[in-house]
Amino acid sequence: MFFWQKTKKNAPQPRGLDDLNPSLEINLHWLKADILASDETIVYRRFKTSGAKARDCVLVYADNMVKHEFLSQFVLRPMMQSSPPKHLRGEELIRYLSANVIESDGSELVARYGEIGDKIMNGVAVLLVDGCPLGIAVDAKGWPKRAVTEPPSESVVRGPRTGFSEDLGVNISLVRLKLSSPNFKTRFLYVGTQTKTKVAILYLDNVTSLDLVEEVARRIDAIEIDAVLDSGYIQEMIRDAPYSPFPTIGHTERPDVAAAKILEGRVAVLVDGSPFALTVPYLLVEAFQVNEDYYNQWMVGSFHRLIRYISYFITTSTPAIYIALISYHPQLIPTNLVVSISASRKNVPFPGIVEVILMGLVFEILREGGVRLPRPIGQAISIVGAIVLGEAAVSASLVSAPMIIVVGVTGVAGFVNPALNDIAVLIRLLFVFLAAGLGLYGYVFGTIAIVLLLSSMESFGVPYLSTMTTIRPQDIKDTVVRVPWWQMRLRPRYLATKDRQRLQRRTGSKGP
Amino acid sequence: MREHVPDDQGMILVLLFVVGNTLVFGLGGVAGPDIWLAFLTATVMALPMILLMARVRSLMQGAALYSGLEQVFGKWPSRGLALVYALYAWRLSCFVVSDVSNFVQAIALPNTPKVVVASILALLMLWAAKEGVEVLARFAVVMSKVVFAVLLVTFILLLSVANPAEFLPVMYDGAKPVFLGAFQLLDFPFLEVVVLFWVFDCFSSKRSPFKVFVPGFLSAALILLVMTSTSLAVVGADRYSVFYFPIWTAVSRINVSTMRLEAIVGVTFAIGSFLKMAVCLLAASRCVTYAFGFSDYRFVVTPLALAVIPGSQWLITTLMEVEKSAIKTYPTSATIYQVVLPVVFWVVAEIRVAKARHQGKGG
Amino acid sequence: MRRGFPRLLSLLLVTALLTGCWDHIEIEALEFAFGLGVDQVEPDYVVVVEMVKTSGGGQQAEVEPLVLATKGKSVSAAGRSLSNPAGLRAFWPHAYVFLMSEQVAREGIVPAVENIVRSRYIRSTVWVFITKDCTAEEVFKSKPPAANSVSEHLNAIALMQETISGFIPLQVWQLSQAFAAEGIAAILPTVKLVHEQGDLVPIVEGTAVFKGDRMVGWLDGHESDILCLLKGIIQRCYFVIDTKVGENEFFPITYELVGNRVEIKPQDKDGKLSVSIALDLHFSVEEMGRAPYSFRDEAFARSVQAQLATAFTHWIREFLSKTQQEYNADILGFGQLVRRKEPQVWRRLGENWDVHFRDLPVDLEVKCKVTMAGLSSEPLRVRE
Structure with a gap:
């Protein structure tokens, strides 16, 4: 059905899976010499806690990937002013610091060199304390972002002006704003042996068939590629009919379009770093539908x-x-x-x-x-x-x-x-x-x-011409023409397998 | 691998199959002004056969075609039958290919050898048949929308030049021409529906075969009746049977300022005929594979399709012969394929199924 | 599905390799034949063709007519042989008109027209005319004032039949239908040449009456109008009738026919066949000249309508006697009507329809009504 390139798994990094050493100096040595070697953007900020038994600490982060003010205010200052009880050491100390000192909403403990490397590359600062074989990862992501603007490729006269940007979290929240229901689900996958790009699968629990979600996840999981720089990579790797010139996966830059597709029972795939959401399954009619038709x-x-x-x-x-x-x-x-x-x-x-x-x-x-x-x-x-x-x-x-x-x-x-x-x-x-x-x-x-x-x-198992190959009235209401909303009472049969009801009653209009 | 065609798509497939290349020839000219009577008679005569075919398929409910057949008839008789129908379907597809290539040559490309058109058609239908009946049914629905739109527009425009008085006097020469016309129509195209019996793999329910065959056939008969009668009213009852392609000729009489509609109509004929030949090829390949005990039919499609190219050229060579073969009155070979064998089918199937049910109850 | 792309490719390849473009033509190499004429059938066919020569290119195109005549063993052979002296490739499907001379018509038109009916190249919607007192060649060589070519001129006239009146235009398929049908005789419109500002200009007026495929006589423009009335063809023709107004004054008043309903019924009473014609004509008054009367005056209106009915009854009677006795050609299709409505009678009489038709009694009922009088009901009054 579809194909993907098979590449050999890269050999594991030498230190990546090793646990941290209690000694801060050894840890710093390995970080500088191996995990984060030859990277001059990494900042190692040394400081001490106060109190009788001052402890040596290092805050490690990548320059410009973090919010510096945030780190100074909520990590460095409380740490420097704190005086942890003397008897605490090792893991207990770290847990104490994490629970009582660090004033950040996102922090977790890390135990391996490799984890530290990944975190730092993703804009997380890692706090290492002498004598502890664990570090605290503090989420202080803050890199330059593009504002949420109207997408140039899909501008509208009438309709919302928001468009996706390159930030996955923002993108998901944009869709969630449209579909604020507990039935809206997201699932994360990581693709790319080098980039470990975060990929999110978005769907509505009570509408979409779970088989479809599983199939999408299976195909994305099967991708073995070094890097994913745009959703276009994934699009080509998981599509059906790869030899056909027609697109079998849709893409959009607009959260409203993505939300509408999800509501019809499709699955949306968002890729970190790409302002284009993918939607599957994609049918030929969709190429002729524009969000403004509905507005x-x-x-x-x-x-x-x-x-x-x-x-x-x-x-x-x-x-x-x-x-x-x-x-x-x-x-x-x-x-x-x-x-x-x-x-x-x-x-x-x-x-x-x-x-x-x-x-x-x-x-x-x-x-x-x-x-x-x-x-x-x-x-x-x-x-x-x-x-x-x-x-x-x-x-x-x-x-x-x-x-x-x-x-x-x-x-x-x-x-x-x-x-x-x-x-x-x-x-x-x-x-x-x-x-x-x-x-x-x-x-x-x-x-x-x-x-x-x-x-x-x-x-994805749905015939490409679905709406054109039927003569059932309900299924052709949204094809060559768009009938009024009060007429489209059901979701498309070929997509939504669970809850097909779109309108609850004859509501909202004085339809004929 | 079972292929399942939804009822509505199946219906359209039957419809387009019957309408198919019939529109090219516009049959029933023998009946003169009573052509509509001939159509009605033929429909009434064909309907029992269609019902009977649907009934047999319905008796084999659930089971895929061949296992169902074997349940009903036993292994060797079913295989023999399949072989007989393979020949019939293959020959039919040759006829249709030759019809289209002759039509195209006469209407548009007088200097292009017919083999060229036939080869391209063969290539396309090879592809279509390999994709299977599901894809063919989808293709039929998509194309039917074009075909219907063209036919509707043509019909409305033909009405403006039609003269209803051409249908008078009714039965001036008695009932004989009516029956001659009706028998002509039975042979081609009405009872050619037997080919479709071998094409559908399985149906969704016991009632499905009826829902597919009966409305499909009846609406096709209606379309043909309307189109041929209107064309007769345009061309004139006395001239209708003179033309090779009366419907096409009628359309060429339409004057919409200086637009020429006949090209679009010719194109529509080609589309309808293409579906018919692809279905025939599919039926032939399925029958052949079954008769020789293979499981997947796709590997015989290519040789059979390529054989259609010379077949279509040898069986019929000129337009005049095409007409002879199409307009002849009910030949005996057709009786066997279209009436005798299906009736035998049905009787045996009823007996076997009744017996099986009886035994089932007894045991 | 995976093979979709290779299959498309192979389709392309097959088309590219197999087709030598046998039927490929370049449109600029064609010269369009617009008109075809046959002047003589025996001993050799004399065929005239009117073509248009296009030249120019770029943004300005020029079109001029070209008339060629030749002899040949058949129409198609002669037509094709024209390509040689002309050095042009004639393209026939856009032909507008087909002309036949009176001589051909008298000798029977089947040999001349057969090719046109059968041909794949000439459309069945070609207009057919008979030339009166001139040959097709002369017609094609005349000079129409407005159109580029004679054929376009005749085509334009044929399309304006409703307002021009005086003839019934006919396309070749209608002619073949009339030939094939039982109980109806064919007619064709006639083309004449008239002098117009020093040039000879072709006009269409009158009708040639056929019996079988041989022409037996003419109908003039007025008779053609009557024929139109009886055939129920809509034609807004003008009739100028000297109408009696008041005591004993006659004024020519122009009436325009605005509506005609005709019902022809065969009646079979006691084995005696007759045909009844009921005509319902509506007129509008176009011009009254000096006639001093108002159509508000009901008595006047009634008298005018009665006079119209009398006039038309008279004309129709004359027309019927001409077709029945003089030409004995059933151009109104009484026979066809009998066959359709009274098949039993036709079985009896169909064999010798000629004989029966000659003396077929016709009941005539003409009703005339003036429905409009322009925008003013009163005549134009001049104060002394």
Whole structure:
């Protein structure tokens, strides 16, 4: 079904599993020499407790990964002012310090070198006390964070403005804010032999089938990779149908979208460091659904959704149909149009197929060139593209005028569905080649192939075309159109296995 | 591996299978203005056979097709039957491929060799059959929406040019043409539904076969009745049987400013026919594997599909022969496949099941 | 599922390798044939083709017509042989019109029209015309004032039939239907050339009446309007009728036909077949000239309606006697109607329908009603 790379387990670190030594100096030595060797951002802050029997302590942390004020105020100051009873030593002392002195909400005891290393790398400060074979890990995480802003890739006119950031904890809390119910569950997993990235699985206990949750956890657990820098890694590692160009896992930057998907019975996966939440299972219809459909009035929402389907048809099929018509079936073009197309192509040296591919290529180059450029330069590129290449190429009889329209319409319509736009290019190319070989029938054979491919795909056990392959009224209420909320009384059958009731009664509206 | 098709998808599969390439030819022309009567008669005559097939499947309830068959008939007779139907289904798929390639050649690509279209179709149906009946059913539902939309629009536009007086006089030449037309329709496409018997692996309940076969068949018959009758009213009762592709011809009469609709309709025909040939191929491969005692059918799909390419070219070579094969009145071979064997099936199945139940009670 | 991608690829490969693009054409290499004419069938076919030549490219395109005539053994052979002298590849599916000369029509049009009906290249929605007092070649070489080519001109006229009136446009499939049906004779509209500001311009007016596939006579524009009425085709034609107003004054008043309902019923009484026609015509008054009367005056309105009914009854009678006795061609399809409504009678009479049709009694009932008088009910008054 899916595949992952098998890498050999790294050999265990030499000191990582060893217990701490009672001697502070030995511990510091091993930390400096082995576990945290050659890392000059690590701060070792030596100090003593007060009282008759002052004890040597060291606070170890990574610079800029912690809240320095917090450490000074709630760890260093109380420690320096404290005078632990003389008879306490070893573990008892540590427990006393942890219970009575340190004024931090998050602290735990650590016993191994390796643990200390991991903690420090994650922004936790570790307090070591001479004579104790344990350390206290104080949670003082505080690294630079991005504010919660509106995601640029999914901006809305109407709807919440919050977007995920790179911080897992913040992201989870953003979703939890939407779903503040005890049924909302999270489960943590760690992926990446090097990075040990924290991955969270989010779901609603009373809606989602537990089999699905287990399957997601199983697939994530099976990943053995050195690093996970973005949720994209996981997305590709756990997906179904890896050879199909269509996405089988959804991603979103918006907590409201993630919450809505979870409410329908899906599972969301958040990865630390990535502002993109993954949602599974992912169906084809989701590519055509946008959160604003649900926030706007339902007729408006339905219309926009219809536009999206039509645009996708246009962006994948226009060049192929154009080629088929002008090269195989001129009899199907209205007479006036056929005469003018014929006239406009009189001095063009290339056959239609070459024109389509050339212009398509130019369009893709312009797009790719514009994507990562700063906005002002991007605009310059589009002007060059539109005026120089369009206008001039037609005047120079390099391409025909209708072709400019075809390429333009195709390109613009592609932007309507960003989720499927990259695949649209591939489908378009397939269709163009088939249409160039067999005309409209080639195009139809291509369509048959694509629909077959889509029909055969599944995402986490759910057929990829689920809502499109049914004629049950309840299941098609949220597909090509969106019916009003008061009509969508049940959750989708193919996802939510437990509690399908969405509306409790006929509430909230004077529905017909 | 059992494949389970939901009832609604199964129904659409039956529907598209029957509508399939029938629309290309628009049969029943013998009946002239009484074509609608021929359709009604054929539907009434075919219905008992459809019910009977559903009943047999329902008797084998729960069990997958082949184990169910063996329970009812015993091992060797079932295998023999499967082999007979493998031939029938394979031949049918050749016919459909040849129909489509001839249609495409006549309508759109006069200079392209038919083998090319046939090979591409074979490749696609090979893929479809390998994916199995579940995927085919999903494919059918998705495509049916396109097909229905096109047919609905065409129907409405055809109404604007149709002349209902073409249906008069009723039965001017008596009942004979009506029955001739009806028998034609029975052979192709109504009773070809027997092929579907071999395609479904298992049903969800005892009533499922009825829910799949009966509404599917009836709605297909209705669609065909409506489309052919409307086309006859457009083309004229006297000219209808003259054309190779009367429905296509009727559509080409529609004037929506200067738009030409017949291309879209031709494309729809191709989609419907594709489903039919894929289903036939699937049935053939399943029957072959079963007859020779293999468990998974997928490995015979490729050779059978590739054999369809020459098969479709040799069985029928020209459009004129296509028509001859499609329009001939009920041949005996069809009687055996479509009527005699299913009836034998049913009788044996009823007796066996009754006996088993009796024994069950006794023991 | 895992094989989806390779399968798509193999589909592409098969298409790319197998198809040599046999049917691939480049649209700019085509010249569109818009009109086809047959001037002579025996001993050789004389075929005329009107094509449009496109030129330009870039943003401005130019279209000009090109008329070529040739001889051949058949219509299609002649048509194809034209490509050689023209040096152009003619593309037929966009043809608008098909013309036949009177000579061809008199000799029987089947040999000329058969190709058009059968052809894959020519659409069945081509308009068919008979040229009157001129040949198809002359028609194609005339100069229409507005359109680029004669074919487009004729197409435009055919589409405007409802307002132009005086003919019934017919597409080739309707012609073939009329040929195939029992008990109805075919008709075709006629094209004539008239002088218009020094140029010869083709107009469509009148109808050619066929019996079998041979033309037997003409109907002029007025008779064609009557035919239209009886066939129930909507046509807003004008009738200028000298209407008696008051004591004994006659004024030409223009009436526009705004609605017609026609019901033709075969009746079989005691083995005697007759046909009854009930016409219900609605008119609007377009122009009254100097006629001093108001349509608010009910007596006047009634008298006008009675006069209209008389006039139309007279015209229809004349029309019927012309078709029944003079041409003996059942262009109204009485026979077809009898066959559909009274199949028993048709069984008896169908064999010699010609004979029965000639003397078929027709009951005629014409009701006329003036429903509108423009926007003013009173005539234009001038104060002395």
